[in-house]
Structure formats: C-alpha cells, structure tokens
Amino acid sequence: MTDTKIGSKAAPVRFENVSKVFGKDVVAVDNINLNVEAGKLVTLLGPSGCGKTTTLRMIAGLEMASSGKILIGDRDVTKLPATDRDVSMVFQSYALFPHMSVLENVMYGLTFSGFAKEEARSRALNGLELVGLQGFDSRLPSELSGGQQQRVAVARALVLEPQVLLFDEPLSNLDAKLRRQVREDIRAIQQDLGLTVVYVTHDQEEALAVSDEIVVMRNAAIAQMGTPRQLYDAPNDRFVADFIGEANLLECQIVEINGDAATIEIEGYRHTLPRRGLSEGAATIAVRPSRLVIGSHQGIPATVAKATYVGVRMEYTLTGEFGQVFAVHDDVDAPLDPGTEIKMGFADKGPVLLPG
Structure with a gap:
C-alpha cells in the first residue's frame, strides 16, 4: 500500500x-x-x-x-x-x-x-x-x-x-x-x-x-x-424550526425591547429572550417540547388532552387558547391525567423568536 x-x-x-x-x-x-x-x-x-x-x-x-x-x-x-x-x-x-x-x-x-x-x-x-x-x-x-x-x-x-x-x-x-x-x-x-x-x-x-x-x-x-x-x-x-426536530409554534406579542433582549407576552404570561432583530408587535416563537415547563406557578392556562408513557419520559398534548402543543416531562412516576388543568411556562433557555 x-x-x-x-x-x-x-x-x-x-x-x-x-x-x-x-x-x-x-x-x-x-x-x-x-x-x-x-x-x-x-x-x-x-x-x-x-x-x-x-x-x-x-x-x-x-x-x-x-x-x-x-x-x-x-x-x-x-x-x-x-x-x-x-x-x-x-x-x-x-x-x-x-x-x-x-x-x-x-x-x-x-x-x-x-x-x-x-x-x-x-x-x-x-x-x-x-x-x-x-x-x-x-x-x-x-x-x-x-x-x-x-x-x-x-x-x-x-x-x-x-x-x-x-x-x-x-x-x-x-x-x-x-x-x-x-x-x-x-x-x-x-x-x-x-x-x-x-x-x-x-x-x-x-x-x-x-x-x-x-x-x-x-x-x-x-x-x-x-x-x-x-x-x-x-x-x-x-420551516427550519419545524423541520429540525419538533417545535411548537406559538403566536405572541413583543411588548418591550431592551437592547438585544425582547419581552414577549402570551395570555398575560411574560418571558424575556433574544430579540433577533425584531421590534415590538406581533411575532412567532418556536418552543421545543423539552423546554416547556409543565405545572409552573405562573404561566399560560392549559389542559392535558393526552398523556403517553414511553418509558424514559411522559409525552403530553396540551391545549388552550393558544391552540395545541406537544410537551415532554421526565417525571414518569407521577403522570398527569388527561383533563388536568395546569399552567404552562418556558424554561430560561426556552423559546426563540423567529425572524422570518
């Protein structure tokens, strides 16, 4: 050789x-x-x-x-x-x-x-x-x-x-x-x-x-x-948000801009994240299923529509005025039953604004 x-x-x-x-x-x-x-x-x-x-x-x-x-x-x-x-x-x-x-x-x-x-x-x-x-x-x-x-x-x-x-x-x-x-x-x-x-x-x-x-x-x-x-x-x-892994797309309002940060609001719930060049007004965020916080003290009202046990985690379909989202949770020992009303929030590094 x-x-x-x-x-x-x-x-x-x-x-x-x-x-x-x-x-x-x-x-x-x-x-x-x-x-x-x-x-x-x-x-x-x-x-x-x-x-x-x-x-x-x-x-x-x-x-x-x-x-x-x-x-x-x-x-x-x-x-x-x-x-x-x-x-x-x-x-x-x-x-x-x-x-x-x-x-x-x-x-x-x-x-x-x-x-x-x-x-x-x-x-x-x-x-x-x-x-x-x-x-x-x-x-x-x-x-x-x-x-x-x-x-x-x-x-x-x-x-x-x-x-x-x-x-x-x-x-x-x-x-x-x-x-x-x-x-x-x-x-x-x-x-x-x-x-x-x-x-x-x-x-x-x-x-x-x-x-x-x-x-x-x-x-x-x-x-x-x-x-x-x-x-x-x-x-x-x-398109990219939905094609690269699973993503929940939610409509929101950008209510405040502070430098490179934006504060968004959905049904009274606020979250601060990078603004990505956007200005105040209507916008869309993408949230991965693992970055939705289920059962937070403050959040967006939601109802558990479906709960599925897949071994290492629970998978939930949540519904509300925002529409429908898919969420995952590591707690398989205390699953939420369909019909349970909860509050849904975002992890600190949770949603991302979509410039396009």
Missing part, C-alpha cells in the same frame, strides 16, 4: 451561484452558494424534492450544472465527468455485486482504476480493517447483515482515497437500532481519517447526530446553514 494516508487528500468543495434546470423549466437547484471545508462532514437536509440529491449528484459529476461553478480544492470541475473528479459515492442501495466476495467488492474500484492485483488486495484489506470487517473478506454480501453490507460499501469508497466522499441516504434501508450504530460508525471513520464528507438525508435526528454543519434545503434553495446546535436553538423561520 502507498504511504498516502486515507483522508490526507481531503479537499474543500465550493458552489458559486450553481443552478440545475431539467428540461425547459423544472428548477431542481436554484442559484446556491455553498462552502464545505476540508475534513468536515456537511449534511444536506430537507424534504423530498428540495434539491439535496441533485446537489450531491452535481458534486459527483452524475449531473452537470446548468450554470455557476463547482470547485473541488482549487480545481474547477464544473464540466468534468464523474471519472475525472476524484470523489467516491456510497449509494442508498449499497450497489454490491452479489456474486463477488466482500474482498472482491472492495477491490473492484481499485482494479478498475488500474491498480495491480496485489496492491488492490492490500488496500482492500486495509479498508475492511478501517470499517471493522477484518476476517469477513471471503463472505458473500448475502451472508452479511444490512449494517455490514453498508460498511462494505463505505470501505469500497474509502480505498479509492477520494478528495471528497459522498453519501446518498446511506441508512434508509436499515432498522432504527442499526441506523444509530452505523451512523456512529460513519461519523467515527470520518473524524478519525479527516475526510471531507457531503451527506444527504431527510432524517433530522440523523443530521443532528453526524454533522459538523447542516444545510437545510427547501424548494431548490438553501433555507439556512449552520452547526446542529445553531439550527436547533436559533432557526431562522417556521
């Missing part, structure tokens, strides 16, 4: 005013600007049809940009075919050859790229070790679990030592428990090897768990970019 360390070739990816139009008027990606730093994992997140997969495929060279510029490192790859881009892609379906052994599957891309058989074998064995599958080289894909098959697909991409590694919905064929394990594996490999990874998913929890940065897409454009915590704690609008 060469002395080149996998991940040492990691390169940044940059989109400059990139659009993709299919046919005459189907805009799949609309004039986006994007910067993926070398060695970072950036997730493209959004609902079906938002443009995330088309964006990924344009990095890979499987789709060509209609306008704009795509750079990998300092190299303009906008017009280059996939074979000349030095990227590898892990597909949703794994795309393993069923008649080939695990080792042969991992070697395939190396052999196709012109590596001698022994060099390809050495790299493939090293790749299997990286993903925790040493000793599995003689098995067929049908003899592996779904998670193990996914790791083979990752190893096959890794051994090519790409500048950028791409993942297209890599966990969608796995059950919930296995999804958690494999996403942790992918994140650990990415961090250990310093890989540049662009990752596509529609699963918010998955994006929060694996990403250095998340790009939320909507209607072929970027709605908001930021770290998982930035997007979760300070969404820019209703």
Whole structure:
C-alpha cells in the first residue's frame, strides 16, 4: 500500500451561484452558494424534492450544472465527468455485486482504476480493517447483515482515497437500532481519517447526530446553514424550526425591547429572550417540547388532552387558547391525567423568536 494516508487528500468543495434546470423549466437547484471545508462532514437536509440529491449528484459529476461553478480544492470541475473528479459515492442501495466476495467488492474500484492485483488486495484489506470487517473478506454480501453490507460499501469508497466522499441516504434501508450504530460508525471513520464528507438525508435526528454543519434545503434553495446546535436553538423561520426536530409554534406579542433582549407576552404570561432583530408587535416563537415547563406557578392556562408513557419520559398534548402543543416531562412516576388543568411556562433557555 502507498504511504498516502486515507483522508490526507481531503479537499474543500465550493458552489458559486450553481443552478440545475431539467428540461425547459423544472428548477431542481436554484442559484446556491455553498462552502464545505476540508475534513468536515456537511449534511444536506430537507424534504423530498428540495434539491439535496441533485446537489450531491452535481458534486459527483452524475449531473452537470446548468450554470455557476463547482470547485473541488482549487480545481474547477464544473464540466468534468464523474471519472475525472476524484470523489467516491456510497449509494442508498449499497450497489454490491452479489456474486463477488466482500474482498472482491472492495477491490473492484481499485482494479478498475488500474491498480495491480496485489496492491488492490492490500488496500482492500486495509479498508475492511478501517470499517471493522477484518476476517469477513471471503463472505458473500448475502451472508452479511444490512449494517455490514453498508460498511462494505463505505470501505469500497474509502480505498479509492477520494478528495471528497459522498453519501446518498446511506441508512434508509436499515432498522432504527442499526441506523444509530452505523451512523456512529460513519461519523467515527470520518473524524478519525479527516475526510471531507457531503451527506444527504431527510432524517433530522440523523443530521443532528453526524454533522459538523447542516444545510437545510427547501424548494431548490438553501433555507439556512449552520452547526446542529445553531439550527436547533436559533432557526431562522417556521420551516427550519419545524423541520429540525419538533417545535411548537406559538403566536405572541413583543411588548418591550431592551437592547438585544425582547419581552414577549402570551395570555398575560411574560418571558424575556433574544430579540433577533425584531421590534415590538406581533411575532412567532418556536418552543421545543423539552423546554416547556409543565405545572409552573405562573404561566399560560392549559389542559392535558393526552398523556403517553414511553418509558424514559411522559409525552403530553396540551391545549388552550393558544391552540395545541406537544410537551415532554421526565417525571414518569407521577403522570398527569388527561383533563388536568395546569399552567404552562418556558424554561430560561426556552423559546426563540423567529425572524422570518
């Protein structure tokens, strides 16, 4: 094997005013600007049809940009075919050859790229070790679990030592428990090897768990970019607030501004929070279910409409003049019965005003 360390070739990816139009008027990606730093994992997140997969495929060279510029490192790859881009892609379906052994599957891309058989074998064995599958080289894909098959697909991409590694919905064929394990594996490999990874998913929890940065897409454009915590704690609008984790959206009045702080009021209950550039008047807040305080001495009148025990916590649906909200509470030993009237408040770091 060469002395080149996998991940040492990691390169940044940059989109400059990139659009993709299919046919005459189907805009799949609309004039986006994007910067993926070398060695970072950036997730493209959004609902079906938002443009995330088309964006990924344009990095890979499987789709060509209609306008704009795509750079990998300092190299303009906008017009280059996939074979000349030095990227590898892990597909949703794994795309393993069923008649080939695990080792042969991992070697395939190396052999196709012109590596001698022994060099390809050495790299493939090293790749299997990286993903925790040493000793599995003689098995067929049908003899592996779904998670193990996914790791083979990752190893096959890794051994090519790409500048950028791409993942297209890599966990969608796995059950919930296995999804958690494999996403942790992918994140650990990415961090250990310093890989540049662009990752596509529609699963918010998955994006929060694996990403250095998340790009939320909507209607072929970027709605908001930021770290998982930035997007979760300070969404820019209703769409991002509701799409990144669960959020209760409540109408309120901003009744006082004091520097960068605003005091809001809902049914006589007041709370102070960052103003986020807003002025006095009608506004909307987003409140995570875990940041609603149930049974506070002062608060908004509410009624427990539904109570559900899920083991580690209680889940409540609360109703009132504000409409309906979803709340969670850690006290499973003294649950509230449906019909109970309570006061509902906000945690100190509770709601966030939505500028959009």
